[in-house]
Amino acid sequence: MPLIRDGNLALDQWVHRGDDEPLADGPTIVSLDRWKRDRAALLTRNAPLGLRLKSDQAPAQVAADLGHFSVVALEFPTFKDGRPFSYAKLLRDRYGYKGEVRAFGHILRDQYLFLDRLGVNSIEVKDEKQLREWKTALGEFSVFYQPGVDARRPAMALRRQVASALKPSRPDFDDLTRVADVPPPADAPPAPSPARIAVADAKVRAFSHKYGHLSAPKLIAAMIDVEFKGNIALVSSFGTEAAVLLHMVSEIDRNLPVLFLDTQKLFGETLRYRDQLVGQLGLSNVQTIRPDAERVKELDPNGMLFSRRANLCCQIRKVEPLERALHPYDAWITGRKRYQGRRRAVLPVIEAAGGRVKINPLAGWSKDLLDEYFLEHGLPHHPLEAEGFLSIGCMPCTDRVAPGEDMRAGRWRGQDKDECGIHETPAAQSLTSSGL
Numbered sequence: 001m002p003l004i005r006d007g008n009l010a011l012d013q014w015v016h017r018g019d020d021e022p023l024a025d026g027p028t029i030v031s032l033d034r035w036k037r038d039r040a041a042l043l044t045r046n047a048p049l050g051l052r053l054k055s056d057q058a059p060a061q062v063a064a065d066l067g068h069f070s071v072v073a074l075e076f077p078t079f080k081d082g083r084p085f086s087y088a089k090l091l092r093d094r095y096g097y098k099g100e101v102r103a104f105g106h107i108l109r110d111q112y113l114f115l116d117r118l119g120v121n122s123i124e125v126k127d128e129k130q131l132r133e134w135k136t137a138l139g140e141f142s143v144f145y146q147p148g149v150d151a152r153r154p155a156m157a158l159r160r161q162v163a164s165a166l167k168p169s170r171p172d173f174d175d176l177t178r179v180a181d182v183p184p185p186a187d188a189p190p191a192p193s194p195a196r197i198a199v200a201d202a203k204v205r206a207f208s209h210k211y212g213h214l215s216a217p218k219l220i221a222a223m224i225d226v227e228f229k230g231n232i233a234l235v236s237s238f239g240t241e242a243a244v245l246l247h248m249v250s251e252i253d254r255n256l257p258v259l260f261l262d263t264q265k266l267f268g269e270t271l272r273y274r275d276q277l278v279g280q281l282g283l284s285n286v287q288t289i290r291p292d293a294e295r296v297k298e299l300d301p302n303g304m305l306f307s308r309r310a311n312l313c314c315q316i317r318k319v320e321p322l323e324r325a326l327h328p329y330d331a332w333i334t335g336r337k338r339y340q341g342r343r344r345a346v347l348p349v350i351e352a353a354g355g356r357v358k359i360n361p362l363a364g365w366s367k368d369l370l371d372e373y374f375l376e377h378g379l380p381h382h383p384l385e386a387e388g389f390l391s392i393g394c395m396p397c398t399d400r401v402a403p404g405e406d407m408r409a410g411r412w413r414g415q416d417k418d419e420c421g422i423h424e425t426p427a428a429q430s431l432t433s434s435g436l
C-alpha cells in the first residue's frame, strides 16, 4: 500500500495481517483481537509489531501494552466517524505514545492537515495518483475536522451542533418564513418592475414555440448567441454533474460569464474541482461570488448561523450575493434536472423568474444520459462523488447519500429544507414556465 509519511512519499515496510493469516517475517500489523488472543506468541517474534485499532476500539483497551508496538494503525471506517481522530490525540496526549501513528480507510484529502496536527505520521493511500495529489494538498485546506493547536472549530463539532439545533424543542430553530424577519441589505438590487416581469413572461411563451424542438446544446447556443448575446450568465455550483453544462457552454462561448457562489463554507474539494474544470475546459470568465463581508459580520459573526437559521444563512451566503451578481443580466442558465426529484420533479426548461428568463437546458436529462456525456467527453468527476456525496453544497449541510436514497437526500439532512433559496425566493417565482 502506498504511504505518505511526515509529508513525504514513503515505501511501506509494514504488512497488515488478518486474524487467521500466517504472520509475515518482517514488520507486521495485527488486529487488537489477535493481539489479545496470541499475545504470548506475538511477543516472542523477532520482528517489529504493529497494532490495528477499529473505530470502536479505544486505545484505553491496550494502554498498558502500547510499548510493544512500533506502529498503531487507526482505521477510519467512514468519513463521518470522528473517533479515530480522538484516538490519535489520546495516543499522543494521554498515553505519551512515541511510535508511528498511521491512518487508513475512508479519509478525505481535507483531513490530512488535521491528522498531521494530531500527531498522525503516516496515511495509507489507494495508489500513486492519490499519493501525488495528497502531497500537493497541504496548503489547500478550507475545512477543519478536529480540534488542533488553533481555535478553529472542527467540522464534526459543527455537525453535532447542527444535530442539536434540529431538536424540535429548540425554540430558535428557523423556518422558511423567518428570513423575512431580517431586513434586506441596504444595497440590495431593486425588485423587478411589473413591466420587466411582463417582458420576461412573454419571452418564455415565445421561446417555447421557437426553440421547443432543440437539443440542450442548441438551446444554449440560441440563448447565448441570439436571444441574450452579452446579457446572459451560467450559474454553476461545480458539483457532481456541473461538468456537463460547463462543457456544453465551453463549446459555444468560453468567455460566457460563469457565476460560482463561494459561500465560504464549501468543501476544499469543490474549489479544487472548479480549478480543474476551468483549466480543462478553457473557461475564461468564471466569476467567484462571495457573501458581503459586512452582512456576514453582522448576522453570522461566529460562522454558526447554519446551525440555527439555515434559511437565513443561505439567504446571506447564497441568495443575496447571487441576486447582486445577476443584476446586470436578463437571463441565466442553471443545471437543475427533473430526475433530482422533490420540487425539481416538475422543473420547466424555460421559466420566467424575478423579471429574468431562466433556462434549465438539462431539465429532462436522466442520470444515464449525464453519465454517457461524462464518458463521451472525458470529463472528470467531482472527487467527493466516489466518497458517496451525490449532491454537493456547503460542507456543514452536505452528507453522504446511502444506496437507494434520493440523490439530494444528503442536503440539509433531517431538516425541512431541500433548496437553498436561490430558486425559491418570491422574486424568483415563475409567472410563466415552459416544459418544452
Ligand code: SF4
Pocket: 263, 265, 305, 306, 309, 310, 311, 313, 314, 315, 317, 318, 393, 394, 395, 396, 397, 420
Ligand atoms: S447550505 Fe448551509 S452553510 Fe451553506 S449557506 Fe446554506 S445554511 Fe449556510
